[in-house]
Amino acid sequence: xxxxxxxxxxxxxxxxxxxxxxxxxxxxxxxxxxxxxxxxxxxxxxxxxxxxxxxxxxxxxxxxxxxxxxxxxxxxxxxxxxxxxxxxxxxxxxxxxxxxxxxxxxxxxxxxxxxxxxxxxxxxxxxxxxxxxxxxxxxxxxxxxxxxxxxxxxxxxxxxxxxxxxx
Amino acid sequence: xxxxxxxxxxxxxxxxxxxxxxxxxxxxxxxxxxxxxxxxxxxxxxxxxxxxxxxxxxxxxxxxxxxxxxxxxxxxxxxxxxxxxxxxxxxxxxxxxxxxxxxxxxxxxxxxxxxxxxxxxxxxxxxxxxxxxxxxxxxxxxxxxxxxxxxxxxxxxxxxxxxxxxxxxxxxxxxxxxxxxxxxxxxxxxxxxxxxxxxxxxxxxxxxxxxxxxxxxxxxxxxxxxxxxxxxxxxxxxxxxxxxxxxxxxxxxxxxxxxxxxxxxxxxxxxxxxxxxxxxxxxxxxxxxxxxxxxxxxxxxxxxxxxxxxxxxxxxxxxxxxxxxxxxxxxxxxxxxxxxxxxxxxxxxxxxxxxxxxxxxxxxxxxxxxxxxxxxxxxxxxxxxxxxxxxxxxxxxxxxxxxxxxxxxxxxxxxxxxxxxxxxxxxxxxxxxxxxxxxxxxxxxxxxxxxxxxxxxxxxxxxxxxxxxxxxxxxxxxxxxxxxxxxxxxxxxxxxxxxxxxxxxxxxxxxxxxxxxxxxxxxxxxxxxxxxxxxxxxxxxxxxxxxxxxxxxxxxxxxxxxxx
Numbered sequence: 001x002x003x004x005x006x007x008x009x010x011x012x013x014x015x016x017x018x019x020x021x022x023x024x025x026x027x028x029x030x031x032x033x034x035x036x037x038x039x040x041x042x043x044x045x046x047x048x049x050x051x052x053x054x055x056x057x058x059x060x061x062x063x064x065x066x067x068x069x070x071x072x073x074x075x076x077x078x079x080x081x082x083x084x085x086x087x088x089x090x091x092x093x094x095x096x097x098x099x100x101x102x103x104x105x106x107x108x109x110x111x112x113x114x115x116x117x118x119x120x121x122x123x124x125x126x127x128x129x130x131x132x133x134x135x136x137x138x139x140x141x142x143x144x145x146x147x148x149x150x151x152x153x154x155x156x157x158x159x160x161x162x163x164x165x166x167x
Numbered sequence: 168x169x170x171x172x173x174x175x176x177x178x179x180x181x182x183x184x185x186x187x188x189x190x191x192x193x194x195x196x197x198x199x200x201x202x203x204x205x206x207x208x209x210x211x212x213x214x215x216x217x218x219x220x221x222x223x224x225x226x227x228x229x230x231x232x233x234x235x236x237x238x239x240x241x242x243x244x245x246x247x248x249x250x251x252x253x254x255x256x257x258x259x260x261x262x263x264x265x266x267x268x269x270x271x272x273x274x275x276x277x278x279x280x281x282x283x284x285x286x287x288x289x290x291x292x293x294x295x296x297x298x299x300x301x302x303x304x305x306x307x308x309x310x311x312x313x314x315x316x317x318x319x320x321x322x323x324x325x326x327x328x329x330x331x332x333x334x335x336x337x338x339x340x341x342x343x344x345x346x347x348x349x350x351x352x353x354x355x356x357x358x359x360x361x362x363x364x365x366x367x368x369x370x371x372x373x374x375x376x377x378x379x380x381x382x383x384x385x386x387x388x389x390x391x392x393x394x395x396x397x398x399x400x401x402x403x404x405x406x407x408x409x410x411x412x413x414x415x416x417x418x419x420x421x422x423x424x425x426x427x428x429x430x431x432x433x434x435x436x437x438x439x440x441x442x443x444x445x446x447x448x449x450x451x452x453x454x455x456x457x458x459x460x461x462x463x464x465x466x467x468x469x470x471x472x473x474x475x476x477x478x479x480x481x482x483x484x485x486x487x488x489x490x491x492x493x494x495x496x497x498x499x500x501x502x503x504x505x506x507x508x509x510x511x512x513x514x515x516x517x518x519x520x521x522x523x524x525x526x527x528x529x530x531x532x533x534x535x536x537x538x539x540x541x542x543x544x545x546x547x548x549x550x551x552x553x554x555x556x557x558x559x560x561x562x563x564x565x566x567x568x569x570x571x572x573x574x575x576x577x578x579x580x581x582x583x584x585x586x587x588x589x590x591x592x593x594x595x596x597x598x599x600x601x602x603x604x605x606x607x608x609x610x611x612x613x614x615x616x617x618x619x620x621x622x623x624x625x626x627x628x629x630x631x632x633x634x635x636x637x638x639x640x641x642x643x644x645x646x647x648x649x650x651x652x653x654x655x656x657x658x659x660x661x662x663x664x665x666x667x668x669x670x671x672x673x674x675x676x677x678x679x680x681x682x683x684x685x686x687x688x689x690x691x692x693x694x695x696x697x698x699x700x701x702x703x704x705x706x707x708x709x710x711x712x713x714x715x716x717x718x719x720x721x722x723x724x725x726x727x728x729x730x731x
Contacts (some may be wrong), residue, residue: 003473017170035479045183070479077481084484097486111481128523 012028012137022057022130024053025061026123032065033072033114033122039105072118073111082113192216196605198478199227207242207459209233210282225250225264233282234275236455241278246271256492260483263499275452318690325420325691329698332409339402342714346395350715351388356722359385363730378730380446385727392720393451399716403709413699417691421684436647438662446647446660450610454653457599460564461653463524464533464555491527502537506547509573509593513547515539533562545571559603567596573614585622586633592616599649606656608649636667 011021031044048058069076084093096102106112145151154160187194196216201478203211214229227248234240247270256263273540366377412656485491517537523529539547551564571593579586595611619637622629643663651657 020171035481046177046180049180051172051176052171053172073479080481081484090486093484094486096490100255100258104261106483108486109481110484110486111479115480 005042008060010054011054012134018131018134020052021054021057022127023051023132024048024055024058025130026127027053028058028061028121029065029122029126030116032062033069033076033119035109035111036066038109040112040116057151069115072115076114076118077111078114079117080110080112083113084108084110172362190476191218194280195225202631203232204284206463207232207235209235209238209284221253223252223254227250231276231278233278234452234455235459236452236587238281238283239278241273241276241282242456242459243272243274245273246277250497252692260494261492262476262495263492265499267497267500269500269502270504272502274504274506274520286622315690318687318694321420321691322694325416325695326698329413329416329695332413333638336406336409339406340708343399343402345713347712350392350395351720353589355388356490356726357460357717359726363726382727382730385723389720389723389727392716392723395716396713399709399713401409406709410699413695415698417688417695420691421615421688436557438660438668447658450647450649450656450658454649457562457564458653461553461560462554464553464560491528493528494524495522496529497522506539507546508547508568509571509576511541511543511545513539513541513545513568515549530556532556532561541571543572544586545569560601561603562599562601564599566595566597566599570594585624585630586637587620587622588614589620590616591618601653606650606652608647610645610647610649612645613642614645617641617643619663633668637664640664642665 008126011096027044027048031048034041047053048055093108096107102108169437183500192215195218196213199216200211200213210231210233212225212231212233214227216228217226218224227242227245229246230248231244232242234242248267249270250264250267253261253265280433362377362381366374366381369377371387497519498521500519500522502518504514506513506515515537516539517535520534521529521531522533526532532552535553536547537547537552540549546567546569548567549565552562553564554561573588573591573593576588576591577586578588591614593612593614594611595612597608599608600606617640619640621634621637645660645662648659648661649656
């Protein structure tokens with residue numbers, strides 16, 4: 001547990017590209033909020049492994065969003081039902097229904113559709129918020145925090161020694 | 168760009184995919200066990216499953232489906248099920264098989280381990296089944312139920328029935344309070360008198376005209392009183408009828424309740440008291456099996472669709488398709504196996520067509536045809552049609568079993584009255600129908616060359632009487648009539664042995680029935696006495712209204728006479 005936190009701190013304090021962290025959080029959002037066994041998550045898993053996104057942040061965010069999904073399920077379900085029953089989109093959904101691929105993707109499931117819509121709506125704001133937060137932390141907060149008494153205390157702890165060993 | 172690519176990640180993904188493919192059979196096996204267990208309500212187990220996407224084939228080995236009524240028994244088991252699958256349909260989350268073969272099908276086999284699901288095991292017989300068993304507990308050696316239990320169970324319903332009568336009478340009385348208000352009042356009579364007194368001082372022409380108007384008004388009032396009298400007569404008759412009904416309720420209910428447990432038929436149905444438990448168990452088992460199977464055919468019912476989806480699963484919305492297919496369909500399945508009947512194994516072969524959970528979408532009912540023989544010459548023929556396309560199921564099933572040699576068949580294992588059929592050749596035909604009119608099933612059995620055995624250790628008077636009575640029975644029939652609905656079937660048994668047993672045990676049985684009826688009537692009368700007593704007083708209240716009507720009628724007529 002301590003080493004996992006240390007890894008996260010290392011990523012925050014390193015000069016790694018913040019987009020890699022932000023993308024990990026966005027992938028975790030999609031995988032966590034949508035039903036885990038949905039076929040699109042195979043693609044997300046492939047992207048998480050193939051694209052160099054931060055795996056520690058991905059795992060932490062995935063756990064967080066999976067918990068959040070439990071609360072969001074009713075909302076996602078209603079949203080999905082509204083989207084799938086929308087009169088204007090009926091011709092599109094009916095056309096997709098004729099395709100084995102889209103049926104396999106479970107696009108016609110209210111929860112899958114709703115949670116994907118919800119995660120896509122949240123993806124861009126979360127992506128830019130994470131990048132902004134990391135950049136701001138590195139530019140302003142990190143240096144100021146290093147001078148605080150709390151930080152001096154932290155530097156004397158085992159957690160910091162672990163973090164130091166990783167850096 | 169390369170800083171964004173993680174090549175080992177691609178390898179890791181390939182490894183995960185390979186692992187998934189290696190475990191596919193295991194996943195299929197567990198998915199079938201899980202879904203089957205959910206559907207049946209008891210354990211469904213598989214030895215192995217093999218799915219080949221390339222060949223489009225699925226082979227299941229060692230399938231066991233637990234009887235949800237009896238956890239130590241399988242409803243059926245099959246050594247091997249082989250199916251040709253539409254693999255594209257699998258991608259669409261549809262299980263479509265053009266042809267399947269179900270080998271080594273065996274019904275009602277013993278299980279080594281319990282097939283109950285901890286905490287979730289349920290019994291299709293439900294409360295009704297338990298009630299019937301309780302009703303069949305022998306009060307003595309015969310199936311006479313405990314009247315106290317019957318009376319207690321029915322008390323609330325009967326009290327409600329009498330309360331409904333009381334309410335109706337109260338409504339009648341309230342109606343009369345309103346009607347009496349509308350009756351010509353004393354003031355109105357005084358007004359008539361004043362009008363007449365005034366007319367007496369007028370000239371002849373005015374007096375004549377005024378008197379006619381006054382007479383007309385009084386006639387109208389007399390008419391309304393006449394109508395009220397007629398209404399009062401009708402209400403009085405209704406109250407008398409309700410009171411009589413309430414008073415005779417205990418006697419009628421005693422007859423009805425005894426009839427409901429089969430004690431109203433004289434010698435008819437006597438066989439029920441001896442082999443009733445076993446026959447009822449067999450019929451309930453058959454109905455339970457039917458309900459398990461029929462439940463799967465009606466999964467697309469509107470009621471089921473209205474149920475909220477499970478948390479985290481959502482609901483699959485259907486859109487228009489050129490050729491819609493159900494989620495599960497086996498177009499035809501060849502079956503072969505063994506059916507153990509009365510200690511004999513009958514090998515059978517047959518065909519089941521159009522097995523689907525959504526008949527409304529597929530548009531065809533499930534049909535079943537099978538036939539077989541045993542080594543000893545018994546023949547079996549099954550024919551069924553299960554149509555769940557409409558709002559109400561329309562199912563029909565027939566079963567024809569001939570030349571079945573029976574040996575040492577236990578008819579009653581009651582320690583007081585152990586009865587077995589030592590030998591016999593049975594012919595059993597049965598038909599079952601369920602449609603919007605309800606369920607109707609008949610089982611006709613004819614046993615020839617029969618030899619009964621009442622165990623020698625049973626030395627009660629009843630056993631001795633029965634032993635001598637059955638010694639002469641070489642042939643008998645046994646008919647079962649089932650009606651009602653599968654949850655709460657009404658089962659009647661009738662046999663040519665009824666008279667035989669009746670003659671032997673009739674006096675004993677009839678005396679017990681009469682005794683129980685008197686007890687039941689007495690108990691019901693006691694529990695309803697207070698309410699029925701109140702009803703008797705209701706008729707007196709109407710007398711008050713009658714007196715008021717008579718009085719007013721007399722006064723109006725006197726005034727009318729005065730005018731003339």
